[in-house]
Amino acid sequence: MDSLLFYEETMTTQFDAEVEERLVRYCKIDTPSDEKSPTSPSTEIQYDLLKLLVDELNEIGAQDVRLTEYGAALATIPATVAGDIPTIAFLAHVDTSPAFNAFGVKPIVHRGYDGGDIVLPDDPEQVLSAQAFPYLAAKIGDDIVTASGTTLLGADDKAGIAIIMAAARHLLAHPEIPHGPIRICFTPDEEIGRGVHADLPGDLGAEFAYTLDGAELGELVYETFSADKATVKVQGVSIHPGQAKDQLVNALHLAAKIIDTLPQVTLTPETTEGRQGFIHIYAINGGAAAAELHFILRDFEMAELEAQGALIRQVCATIQATEPRAHITCEVTPQYRNMRYWLEKDMRPVDMAVDAYAAAGIEHYFMPIRGGTDGSRLTEKGVPTPNLFTGMQNIHGPLEWVSVQDMGYATEMCIKLAERWGSEGQ
Known part of the structure; x- marks a missing residue:
């Protein structure tokens, strides 16, 4: 500099x-x-x-x-x-x-x-x-x-x-x-x-x-940054894969859809800089029966940070609507300001x-x-x-x-x- x-x-x-x-x-x-x-x-x-x-x-x-x-x-x-x-x-x-x-x-x-x-x-x-x-x-x-x-x-x-x-x-x-x-x-x-x-x-x-x-x-x-954390839990329907036709609801598939539905080009750490905020998935664990996704939300302005939380909730609700047999929750908690x-x-x-x-x-x-x-x-x-x-x-x-x-x-x-x-x- x-x-x-x-x-x-x-x-x-x-x-x-x-x-x-x-x-x-x-x-x-x-x-x-x-x-x-x-x-x-x-x-x-x-x-x-x-x-x-x-x-x-x-x-x-x-x-x-x-x-x-x-x-x-x-x-x-x-x-x-x-x-x-x-x-x-x-x-x-x-x-x-x-x-x-x-x-x-x-x-x-x-x-x-x-x-x-x-x-x-x-x-x-x-x-x-x-x-x-x-x-x-x-x-x-x-x-x-x-x-x-x-x-x-x-x-x-x-x-x-x-x-x-x-x-x-x-x-x-x-x-x-x-x-x-x-x-x-x-x-x-x-x-x-x-x-x-x-x-x-x-x-x-x-x-x-x-x-x-x-x-x-x-x-x-x-x-x-101001910072929040989002924890998304996906509960699927577990059954033996050999008998899964029309029964299995794979939590990992739903988790992947949540990730894929979030903006990939404009709202991730690897695509932002300066005063731009981001949503970052940093951990995923679980299996076909249940999965848990961990995100951090970051922005310099509170209105934008709140919009990120609303976006994750909206995406979860949208994916939930595609599969009513699953149960998807999203909890956003404050970290720092x-x-x-x-x-x-x-x-x-x-x-x-x-x-x-x-x-x-x-x-x-x-x-x-x-x-x-x-x-x-x-x-x-x-x-x-x-x-x-x-x-x-x-x-x-x-x-x-x-x-x-x-x-x-x-x-x-x-x-x-x-x-x-x-x-x-x-």
Whole structure:
């Protein structure tokens, strides 16, 4: 992007080595979440990283360190200046996406990227190239971290964790830096939409917050998708296939008709971009007797999101009408809402971030993201929470990567942001 041309020459920060070491170490810890699990966290293995972070927060001198019963790690960096200063929070999530293999991650640091192809050794067909990924072309000279080819990396959101931990350590080690009270929070289950427990806003105790869960250097997000989930259940009529004439009602055939009747060219993730919304079927299970389809619905505007829900219901009703012996239900449930609806009424946290980016020598740009963050739910629940960059790219797949230098700059920016809020309060 044009806004990043300033960074053509590789620059380093005092935090590069620390964020790299933390990222590599954290990525080696398996933490995928599981949508089918009813527990919080959804997987016990998320505690492996959560408990480690609790120990590390205690080691660097944070206060009020605790692990909640719903699996959020919380801590406080005390204020270094007096005054009526709002409490801010920095958040990142420990879980990795269950959409791709996340077990046995082997992070690799590619020193001083030279602009050529990066071939991942455990699957040589997985190749990162500057031609395919233009942002990589802007990272010549940077240290690039990838996985080995058969797993995702987990920079989403262990890059955010590494950045927050490095910033927290630095602030605690340098009480001469003026800032107000700061809360640190690491959540589970963000990837399955359950990162913000009902008790989290109260336990967090912050007036404003920031998630470190963004992408390119300079990206600043205060607008996300609004999101619903649709679950369609198809109950057919089961009978031995040898005696099925005029008796069998195959649930899988009806499920296929539902999918085929929905728009394929104008309303799927692979055919939309920018501010266009989509309906995405991401799972189907069952058999001839009964089948279940899982969709996510996404749009930036509520009217369009509601229209998507109405469309799925209409399609289900239409297919139901073709086969009255079947029973088809469609349940649409809310997931999160566009944070813009609240932030545009109070842009202070966004304005503070703009100032902090500038103080760290970073040119900001606003980017509505085609997804959501824990900040989407927190903002809706009364804690305005924009999303800040980490550098992560190609998330949820084997070609995921992140620049160490981007992470270093994000760390500097967080420190400047803490200072900015401190000076505002004074």
